[in-house]
Every structure is written in C-alpha cells, then in structure tokens.
Amino acid sequence: MAKLTVEDLPLEGKKVLMRVDFNVPIKDGVVGDDNRIVAALPTIKYVIDHGGRAILFSHLGRIKKEEDKPGLSLRPVAERLSNLLNKPVTFVPVTEGKQLEDAIDNMKNGDVLLVQNTRYEDVKDGEYVKRESGNDPELGKYWASLGDVFVNDAFGTAHRKHASNVGIATNMPGKAAAGYLMEKEIKFLGDAVDNPERPFVAILGGAKVSDKIGVIDNLLDKADKIIIGGGMAYTFYAAKGIKVGNSLVEKDKIDVAKQILDKAGDKLVLPIDNVVADKFNNDADTKVVEGDIDDGWMALDIGPKSVEEFKNVLKNAKTVVWNGPMGVFEMPNFAKGTLEIGKFLGTLTDATTIVGGGDSTAAVKELGVADKLTHISTGGGASLTYLEGNELPGIAAISDK
Template sequence: MQDFASLELVGKRVFLRCDLNVPLKDGVIKDDGRIKASLPTIKALLDKGASIIIAAHLGRPKGEAKPELSLAPVAKRLGELLGKNIIFPGEVIGSQVTQSAQNLKAGEICLLENIRYSAAETSKEEGERALLAAELAKLADFYVGDGFGAVHRKHASVYDLPKLLPHAAGFLVSAEVEVLKKLTQSPDKPYGVVLGGAKVSDKIAVISNLLDKVNVMAIGGGMVFTFLAAQGKEIGSSLVERDLIPTVKDLIAQAAKNGVELHLPTDILVAPTFSADAPAT
C-alpha cells in the first residue's frame, strides 16, 4: 500500500478524506480527538507544498443538509489547531466549491461541508456514487485516504473517488494497517479479541478468519443474540439475524474444534421494551 511520501505534491491539490466525526452538542465540539489525530497527515501534506481539499462526514444526515450536523464548528477548530484560516464554502459540490478549490494556493486548506449531505455519497446505486466521485475528482490532482473509521464503506468519497485519481494512504490509515497486519499475520500469544456490533452478517468473515489465530474470543453488542439463539436460548424480541443462525452454529463448532475459548455476556439486562425508562424484569 502506497503512502504519500513518494508523491511530488508541490503546487498540487490533494483531496484528503478524513474522519472528523466528532461529538457535538449545541454546535460545540465535546471531544476534538479525531481532529487532532488528522493533524500529522495534514501538516505533512502542507510541508510537501500541497493545498488540501478535506472531505469528512458528521453523523448520519441521510442526504439532508441538517444544520446540527454541519462541519462549520470543525472548520473553526481545525483552523485554531493549525493557526490558519480554513476555507469553508458550506457546500459539498457546486460552483462555489469548484471556485474555492481552483483558487487554492500552496499551504491553503478548504474543508467541504458534511459529505453525507449529498445522498449520492452513501447511495447503494453505483451510478449515483460515480457521478459524485467524478465531480469531486475535478477538485484535485491526488487523493489521500486517512479516514480509517470509514475505509470499509462503499461510499463515493472512500471507494469510488480513489479510482479516479492517483491515490495513497495517510498516516492514520497506514498505521492501522500495520497493526492489522501484525494482529492477523504474526500476533503475540496468547491472543484474545473482543468483537461487537449489531449484525453478525458484518462480521462473519472476520470471525471465521480469526478463529484460526486466536486463543480467546469474546462476543458482545447486538450480534450476541444471534449467538445465544444458535445455542438454543430464548432471546425474546431482541435483535437477531435468524437466517444466519446455522452459520453461527458452524462458527461455534469451529471455535470448539480449534480450542478457542468463546465467551458471551452473562449479565444481560432484560426489559419489556427497548427504551431508556423500561423497568428491568
């Protein structure tokens, strides 16, 4: 996987996909950790003589321009951390964005509005994503991906856009990939993993692969109920993927065969409804 160290970026515009999905309350950033984590890549690109167009998402606006999910507070905080003005056109695409990108000088940064304001970003229709990616590609000469929290998404700015520009990984993605290589190829023993998430369907390949490498596996999150159902336990109306129960039974059998200790939660709280004020029964 190529990083951007070898790229000649003097006078070039770089489209940088970041993970700036910070917690906001009443327009105030409660934790700027993800912004700070993006700074090394941003500074390195500037040091190489580039200008930067940054794209990121915030929450799940589902294709609507929701003011409470605007990246305006992020632009302000990023400017404070870098000690420079951040150009913020307030749109994802359009004439104002195009003009802002074309006018960028080396060392300048333009932050686009929440990329998920465009429904095409997360569309399941390849053609819709491709159209957005083509518009975004016009803004820059190179693409650098540094939003590790989104790299698994088949989204326009993550999956389709890198196909249209010379591309490389940022520092965050490169570092995470190195960690994953170690954990999947030459982990220290004993080796334990904790997996969570709502759906088993998102994790089947990961679980199956890791069962050949780990000594202990702990399953949590919503997907635990599919495991409990596979063991024949009652789960009421809890989240479950019933069509995957046979697959999960196979995973449980694979764990036993490989001598992997498979742990499921034993302290599940039961309530009549899924709500904050539901009484425990």
C-alpha cells in the same frame, strides 16, 4: 505497505485532495468530541509543511432530505480545525460549482480548505439521490478534477464505496495514497489478522451474533482463543442447551452458533457466570448466577468469575484484538465487565493490543488506559469488515506502489 502513502507523493505547489473523517458530534454549533479531527492532523500538517494545498472532504451524519442540511454543516468543524492548526481554514459552504472552484484557485502553498459536507450531494432538488453515498461516477470525476493528487486518511469510511473516497481515487490512477492514519490502521489490523505474534486472542462482544458471524468465522482459523461476551454470548448459551431466561437471543442464529461451537472446539471462551437483572433497567434488581438463567431474569453483564477467566486467557497473549462490550455498557451498573477487561488490557505491556468499536473505545478512554494500548481503531464498521477478511473498497482504490 503495498499501497502508496502520502510520503510517496509530490506535494510542493500541488492541490492535494484529502478524504478525512470529520464525522464528529456537534451540538449548538460546537464540536463535542474532536478526536477524529485530531487524528487527521499529522497528515494535514505533513501536506502543508511540504508546500501542498490541503483541500479536505468529509461527510457528517446522514442527509436524506433538504431539512437535514443546516444542522449537518461542517462549518463548526472548520472553526475547530483552525484552532487546532493555529492557522486559518477556509470553509466553502458548497460541494460543487464556481464558488468552490474559485476558492481552490485562490489557495497558496500551505493553505487549508474544507469543503462542505459531502453528503449534501445525497439530496438534490428535494430528492434523495445518494450521489455521494452511491458513488455517482460523475461526482467522483468532478471532485477528482479539482486537484492534482489524492490522500485518503478516512479509515472510518474505508468499508464504504463513496464518491469522495473510491470515486476520487478511481479517477486519479497512480496519484491516490494513504494518509498516516490509514497507513497505521492497515498496518496494525493487517498484522494482527495476517501475521500475529502468538498467542493471538480476539475479544468479541456486542448484542448480536449476526453482526459478528463473519468475524468469528474468519478468526477461528487465525486466533488461538476467541473470548465471547455481551448479548451475543446467550445465543451460544442457547446453542449449548443452557437456559437463558429473558436474555437476548437470536433464535434464527442458534443453528449457526452450534456450527461455530462444533468448529471452534476449545478455542471459543464463553462467560461462566453472569450478572442478571429482573428488567432492562440500570436500577433493576440483580444477582450473579452460574449456568442456567431463570425465567424472568436477563443477563446484562459478565460476572466476576468470567472476568477472572477472561483475564487468565489474556495474561500470556502477545496479540489482542477487542471489538464490542461485555455487557450493557451504557448502563453504569452493567459496565463493570467491559471496564475490567479494558483495565486489564492496559497492563499487557508485552502485547500488541488493538481496540475497535464505539463502546470498547469509550471504555479504555474512560479508564485512562488508551495511551497504554498499541492502537485504537478509528473505524468500528471498517475494522469489523477488515477482521472478517473482506476487502475494503476505500483501501482497494488507493494506488499500489
């Protein structure tokens, strides 16, 4: 990798600032899903095992007013992290000032400290000022002054230019490195997009074509096949002149869909049948239809023939990237297409299989096939930006080797 990694840094006795992604669900003061905390453990353990003093920064949720702050404290995360590391984690309930500085000065080698939610800095004196999420230069400079080196292990925020990633890294030239999780994301997504083993198949789902235009456009030049599922498929149906009934269609994107179809030729694979419903409801009346969808009916999942067709395209693939569900995954009666694709990916033992995006990730975890896949990306928005071929500010700011 062309960027510095945590193993390139001197750590013994150093104050190691680390940007992690602890943006986890918290209910009644308890962490609901600790996957993102667990994902950061290898880098944290490496730092403290090598005599570093780990000073952790993360955001949690969005803070736009003072009243948002109490419910978005990272204190429950510090408690969960302490349990996972089996050692004390000092939680500092502020993001700047003497209390934070003294706590850092009192650290010993191998200690771990978690700073309060970085987005507390987005509201000052009741005003929404976006110091963190707007990459305020003074804030990045201040946070950088608290440490000796910087490790960015938060791929989930790499597509955003924040004070706690880009701001700190910019103020620590030659001392900003990628953590293990960031390194892994760059490797798998980078190889998939820039140097894939072929055949390379991309599976793109989700509601809107507008969310994925950049990805489709970039991957048309790189992938051998692009499978389209989810609500976005019906804008392509409309572009082909197929009747879509009450299905989701972005009318202002039909011309764009036509251009993509013209450019794609046989690379683009659309559903050949669909599970349609008479209303947007899990308990709606349903039927499977091929071709035109009648008025009063809407497509909410791919049909059984589409599942088989998609499997047929995937069976010989050597590289697969999947982002987005095949149907309305949150409704059990319209989750089958997504789950079938997830289950099939788990059987592709000769392929590099990469999954990103909330619903796709949830599907493979629900099926218990997550450990059979090569890589599950921790950043939906960041992985999409990467697949679009765009530079991620959080990665760009890491020092080159």
